[in-house]
Structures are given as structure tokens and as C-alpha cells.
Amino acid sequence: MSRISEHVSLASDQLRSGDTRALSRAISAVENQAPGSVELLKELFPYSGRALTIGITGSPGAGKSTLVDQLARQYRRENRTIGIIAIDPTSAFSGGAILGDRIRMQEHFSDPGIYIRSMATRGALGGLARATANVSLVLDACGRDLVLIETVGVGQDEVDIIRLADMTVVMLVPGMGDDVQSIKAGIMEIADIFVINKSDHEGAERVEREIRALQSLAARGEWIPPVVKTTATSGAGVSELRAVIGDFETHLQKPGLLLDRRARNWELRLIEMLRDNLLDKAREVIPEPELARLAREIAQHLRDPYSVIEQVTEKVSRS
Numbered sequence: 001m002s003r004i005s006e007h008v009s010l011a012s013d014q015l016r017s018g019d020t021r022a023l024s025r026a027i028s029a030v031e032n033q034a035p036g037s038v039e040l041l042k043e044l045f046p047y048s049g050r051a052l053t054i055g056i057t058g059s060p061g062a063g064k065s066t067l068v069d070q071l072a073r074q075y076r077r078e079n080r081t082i083g084i085i086a087i088d089p090t091s092a093f094s095g096g097a098i099l100g101d102r103i104r105m106q107e108h109f110s111d112p113g114i115y116i117r118s119m120a121t122r123g124a125l126g127g128l129a130r131a132t133a134n135v136s137l138v139l140d141a142c143g144r145d146l147v148l149i150e151t152v153g154v155g156q157d158e159v160d161i162i163r164l165a166d167m168t169v170v171m172l173v174p175g176m177g178d179d180v181q182s183i184k185a186g187i188m189e190i191a192d193i194f195v196i197n198k199s200d201h202e203g204a205e206r207v208e209r210e211i212r213a214l215q216s217l218a219a220r221g222e223w224i225p226p227v228v229k230t231t232a233t234s235g236a237g238v239s240e241l242r243a244v245i246g247d248f249e250t251h252l253q254k255p256g257l258l259l260d261r262r263a264r265n266w267e268l269r270l271i272e273m274l275r276d277n278l279l280d281k282a283r284e285v286i287p288e289p290e291l292a293r294l295a296r297e298i299a300q301h302l303r304d305p306y307s308v309i310e311q312v313t314e315k316v317s318r319s
């Protein structure tokens with residue numbers, strides 16, 4: 001066994017024993033694609049696949065963090081351990097949401113059964129979906145019973161992230177122009193459960209009617225996504241949400257369902273990993289200054305881009 005894999009094995013043993021500091025270090029390593037992190041992921045992979053992963057998506061300020069917090073408390077009462085990944089685009093310009101999440105982290109600090117990791121959308125190395133998937137795998141392999149992934153429901157990145165989860169909770173709020181029609185169709189389609197948060201505000205019934213109307217048009221599968229009204233700040237509706245998640249968990253236990261879903265997710269991820277990997281290789285073959293030089297030559301019509309790409313891919317396949 002090489003020194004690096006010996007080191008990784010030690011790390012993975014320590015990790016799986018539930019050492020929170022080791023967990024933080026491992027997550028940072030994986031997030032930053034530090035040397036040895038792929039070895040660590042390989043080592044951890046066989047222990048993963050046990051956690052239930054739940055993606056929670058909704059617009060900024062909808063109350064995702066507040067609800068995730070309530071759900072985590074609920075599960076802690078059932079003695080289940082939680083990993084939370086909060087992906088926060090707002091941090092890119094205000095820093096506010098990350099600060100809020102830090103405060104939450106401190107609140108749960110005394111409970112090693114809840115582990116919260118915030119990730120900023122900006123600057124995630126090698127793509128946010130990849131980072132989230134790998135962090136989720138680490139949490140899963142380290143024995144977290146549930147991994148809750150909180151993300152904003154916009155953009156392809158978010159849809160990709162949500163696809164990693166075993167189940168998807170789509171959060172809507174009354175008012176705020178957050179009408180059902182304005183939600184990306186792709187997000188509506190991936191909902192396993194709808195939550196109408198801020199039900200203490202006026203208009204929750206109207207949002208519910210809109211969802212129901214939309215559902216009546218859609219093709220009916222065996223599972224019709226239920227609609228749960230919550231007030232995350234007071235905790236109202238959280239136990240109903242917990243119950244509905246339980247129902248979906250039971251539904252997923254039908255032969256092949258969870259496996260099908262995960263296989264579908266892996267198919268997408270494999271393509272993504274392949275693309276990332278090949279692109280990394282291509283970047284090695286054709287470093288940035290070289291790329292800039294070629295681009296300029298193409299712009300000057302000194303070369304054609306098709307031959308350039310052919311040459312690069314050939315070099316990659318020989319490397």
C-alpha cells in the first residue's frame with residue numbers, strides 16, 4: 001500500500017468513527033479537490049448509499065434554512081443523525097445568508113448529531129454539483145442517517161444538484177410574485193413533495209389551488225406529490241412534513257424504485273464526471289496561455305478551430 005493510500009485509510013477510519021473535526025477536514029479536502037481526495041472518496045464509497053438524501057429547493061428567503069433547521073430538530077428527536085449542506089447564492093453578494101447559517105451552526109454546536117456545511121455558489125472548484133455530490137457522499141459514508149441539501153431553485157446548477165437527491169421538496173411561498181407559473185417548469189417536475197411555507201401569510205390556499213390545478217393536468221404516476229403548508233418560524237406543519245417524507249420513503253421502498261432513481265442519477269453524474277475529467281486533461285494539454293494564443297490565431301483566421309480541437313482531443317487520448 002502506498003503512503004498516500006495508507007494515510008487515506010487512516011483518515012477514512014477516523015472519519016467513520018464519527019470524528020467531527022476529521023469530517024470537516026475531509027469535506028474541505030473534497031470540496032477543494034485537494035491531493036488525495038479522490039483516493040479518500042474511493043475509500044469511502046463502499047460505505048455510502050445508506051443515507052436518505054433530501055433536496056430542498058425554493059427561492060432565496062422562502063424559509064429553506066429555517067425549515068431545514070426545524071426538520072433537523074424533528075429528526076434528532078427520533079435519534080437520527082443529520083448532515084446539512086446549505087448552498088447559498090446570496091452569499092455571493094451580501095454574505096447575509098452565510099452569516100445566518102453560521103449562527104445556526106453555532107446553535108447546533110453542542111449536538112454532534114447535526115453537522116452543517118455552507119457552500120457558496122461562487123468559486124466552487126470544478127462545479128457546484130460535483131462538490132455537493134462528493135460532500136454528500138462523505139456525510140453519507142460517515143454514517144449520517146439523513147443528508148439535507150438546501151439550494152435555490154434557479155439555474156441548471158441547482159437542478160443538477162437537486163437531481164442528486166433521493167427526494168426533492170419544492171418550497172413555495174404565498175405572495176412575493178412566487179406564483180406557481182413563475183417557477184421553472186423543470187423544478188415543478190422534479191417535486192416529490194410541495195411545501196407552502198410562510199403559511200402565516202395570506203394566500204397560502206391560493207398557491208395550493210394552483211399546484212393542484214397544475215397536477216390535474218400532469219400525467220399521474222403512482223405518487224402524487226402532496227402539498228404541505230408550513231410556518232417554519234413557529235414549526236407549524238413540520239411534523240406533517242416529516243410524516244409525508246416518511247410516506248415517500250416507504251414509497252421508495254417499493255421494489256426497484258430507489259435503485260432506479262439512483263441509477264438514473266448516477267448515469268447523469270457519470271457523464272458529468274467524464275466531462276470534468278476529460279476537460280481537466282484537455283486543459284493540461286492546452287494550458288491557458290496556449291488557449292489564448294490559439295483563440296487569437298483563430299480570430300485572425302490563421303487557423304481553423306475544427307483542426308485545433310481535433311489535435312487537442314488526439315493529444316488527450318494519447319496522454
Ligand SMILES: Nc1nc2c(ncn2[C@@H]2O[C@H](COP(=O)(O)OP(=O)(O)O)[C@@H](O)[C@H]2O)c(=O)[nH]1
Pocket residue numbers: 058059060061062063064065066067097100197198199200201230231232233234
Ligand atoms: N412569517 C414567516 N417568516 C418566515 C417563515 N419561515 C422563514 N421565515 C423568515 O424568512 C426569512 C428567510 O428565511 P431563511 O430560512 O433564511 O430563508 P432561505 O433563504 O430560503 O434559507 C427569515 O427572516 C425567516 O425568519 C415563515 O413560515 N413565516
Ligand SMILES: [Mg+2]
Pocket residue numbers: 064065066086088097150
Ligand atoms: Mg438559506
